[in-house]
Amino acid sequence: MEREFGMLAIVSDIHGNLEAFSTVLEEIDRRGVENILCLGDVVGYGPNPMECLDLVRERCRASLMGNHDFAVFYEPFNFNSGAETACYWTRSQFENDPDPVRRADRWKHLGNLPVRVRTNEFVAVHASPRRPINEYIFPDDIYTNPSKFVSIFERFDRLCFVGHTHVPGVFLEGPDFYSPDELDYKFELTDEKAIINVGSVGQPRDRDPRTSFVVVSESAIEFIRLPYDVDTTVRKVEQIDELDNFLGTRLLDGR
Numbered sequence: 001m002e003r004e005f006g007m008l009a010i011v012s013d014i015h016g017n018l019e020a021f022s023t024v025l026e027e028i029d030r031r032g033v034e035n036i037l038c039l040g041d042v043v044g045y046g047p048n049p050m051e052c053l054d055l056v057r058e059r060c061r062a063s064l065m066g067n068h069d070f071a072v073f074y075e076p077f078n079f080n081s082g083a084e085t086a087c088y089w090t091r092s093q094f095e096n097d098p099d100p101v102r103r104a105d106r107w108k109h110l111g112n113l114p115v116r117v118r119t120n121e122f123v124a125v126h127a128s129p130r131r132p133i134n135e136y137i138f139p140d141d142i143y144t145n146p147s148k149f150v151s152i153f154e155r156f157d158r159l160c161f162v163g164h165t166h167v168p169g170v171f172l173e174g175p176d177f178y179s180p181d182e183l184d185y186k187f188e189l190t191d192e193k194a195i196i197n198v199g200s201v202g203q204p205r206d207r208d209p210r211t212s213f214v215v216v217s218e219s220a221i222e223f224i225r226l227p228y229d230v231d232t233t234v235r236k237v238e239q240i241d242e243l244d245n246f247l248g249t250r251l252l253d254g255r
């Protein structure tokens, strides 16, 4: 089988956090990784949705439709009030762009995001292979809803990359879950099926505030965590009335 992507970085859930995303891009460049795939939720929650969207378009081979991208273009589905207010503020950033050509171009991009990418080696979606935009696959589901995994694992051949929960790690068919820490930040590929959650660039929720992404090589998946200038992001959130201050402070402890 031919590798269609070569050495590949996979990022997800940037959520308008420019400081975190810039740090990730610098590390990707430092490692000489040429291809980047984004699993969606480029916007929503954070203070720099337009800058992140433009950077994703410039740097990523493809970007998928996440539930927040969907919410800004269509309508928020199952959002709490803080997330909904942030969604409408993000939408206003698109609408208030004074340059009509750029405004139309960004809208067109957002409305045309694919829901999945399939290669010879993997399938990638924002959320889950059976409900690609909205279904959460949580580590706790192993205990509370193990049958869910039977149906989810039937939907792909070998590897499936997801984001959405903002909790990085690997699900095996057991079902089992391993956090990056338990894997020593490296998952060696075997013939076993696996769902890999790449974590979130812009709003990690595993109690580790460092930005998260993965680099995929021929034989392994490396989980990468990096500190970034989170104080600047928190300050920007505080300066925008429509963004709840919690959307900033939660970044400080990764929740």
Ligand SMILES: [Fe+2]
Binding pocket: 013, 041, 066, 068, 164, 165, 166
């Ligand atoms: Fe997200």
